[in-house]
Amino acid sequence: MTSSVSPTSSAVGLVRVGQLWQDMAPDMVDRERILRVVALTETHAECVVERDKQGTAGRKARPMALRRFATSAFKLIEDVVDDAEQALYTRFLAAMTEVQGTSPSPVEYAMAALRVHQELTAEAAQTQG
Template sequence: MSDSSSPAGSTGTAAVRVRQLWQDMAPDMVARERMLRVAEIGDTHADCVVEHDTQGTAGRTARIALRRFAGSAFRLVEEAVDDTDQIAHAQFLKAMAEVQGANPLPAAYAAAALKVHKDLLREANGGPS
């Protein structure tokens, strides 16, 4: 897999690029507000990370056929973001996905985000990671 634009763009698939955010438009997924961030692109499929899902699957991965992005199955929500922002975002997403329990409290998410924030500040200031 590569992290460049899809070579299949000329064969009728949407211009799928790494770091784009797509909304899953399947009726049951629209209700769940499921959003997928493209992580890697291969010849026929994109590996995506579930960035948002009201049923708690954020942080999990999904393998989506590139041809599905060309139709009405997905809607582009956000173009690719800067690499530095994406790395930080991935760290925050991972921390959120690690919050345990069927109904985690907002304070648990806040504590996880604060830990990532402090770690990023320490790294930026040249401290031990």
Template sequence: MSTTPSPASSASGPVRVGQLWQDMAPDMVDRERMLRVIAVSGTHAQCVVERDEKPGMAGRETRPMALRRFGTSAFKLIEDAVDDADQALYARFLVAMTSVPGASPSPADYAMAALRAHQELIAATAASALRN
């Protein structure tokens, strides 16, 4: 199985490695069973149980699941996969927002911190383009 996006899609896009899905089967909803996609082939996804209220189930791999099922009401996408570039940008914004001073910063303070981080990224990208 590869880590490339599958041709089968859900309402949110293709099934990809790293996504977290909730199993919406009636007997699994109460157990809050969450599955993380660890591999995708042309027709199936391999998942690992990331959360399950039934003792001993977390950490187990599932049988391969048909990709077409992810496009139905059988599963609900909880968390999409994040690529490395997005992860690095997210980390920069988190650092900027967590460095906002004060005991109870306002939403505007957080917005200004994010704007400063955004402006720094644009400046760094422009400087890099000029060097090349």
């Protein structure tokens, strides 16, 4: 999970960390399942569910083969904006996806966000000092 851009291109362009995709599988269209790419390998995208009528939002989806993004299996909803805010959002979102279980509590999500905030504060202090 080192690159933020996939090594292969598709009909819609490169798969990149931060993109938002709609899952167009027949069983997912009615659920309106929307996935955000949070990490990439050479062959797969790791995604988090941002929206799903069945309540799986906030959970990590199984890794998706990059080649599937070039098919009708997915539809690009939102491309990334290459700025610091998008990178921060992706970092917070990735931390929140690590909160797993059948029913994670708001406190667990808040603790994940607090941990990222503390890391960012420490990083900022190191760059200034």
